[in-house]
Amino acid sequence: MGQRWRDGWGTLVVHGEAVDVDVPLEIAASYRARSKGLLGRDSVEGALLLSPASGVHTFGMRMAIDVAYLDRGMRVIAVRTMKPGRLGLPRVRARYVVEAEAGVMAGWGVRAGGRVEIRGA
Numbered sequence: 001m002g003q004r005w006r007d008g009w010g011t012l013v014v015h016g017e018a019v020d021v022d023v024p025l026e027i028a029a030s031y032r033a034r035s036k037g038l039l040g041r042d043s044v045e046g047a048l049l050l051s052p053a054s055g056v057h058t059f060g061m062r063m064a065i066d067v068a069y070l071d072r073g074m075r076v077i078a079v080r081t082m083k084p085g086r087l088g089l090p091r092v093r094a095r096y097v098v099e100a101e102a103g104v105m106a107g108w109g110v111r112a113g114g115r116v117e118i119r120g121a
Helices: 031-036 104-108
Strands: 008-015 020-028 047-050 065-070 076-082 096-101 115-119
Touching (some): 020 031
Antiparallel strands (some): 065 096
16 A cells, blocks of 8 residues: 655645645655755745655754654654754654644644545655
């Protein structure tokens, strides 16, 4: 059930209790794109998917971020907010990581145990 994507754009679909939320998604699947991630940016339009990934760091980042760890079935394992200059511990079952500006994931309905989907990638 593991996914293979290429660098590019898609949509992160957050399956909510009442309604699904569509979020613009940048996909970083190559080593180079994953390594760069959100480094050097002041903001992110929507979210960034790192694939494959099980952990992240915020060294060199200019902003705090929300981080959602996803398993191979696209279920959310955990959501954390990380300030710049931090090292996030890898999650054993995580296969993908979604990053966004701090505070936005709660509004989208991203929470542990929830499910997301990637479309149009």
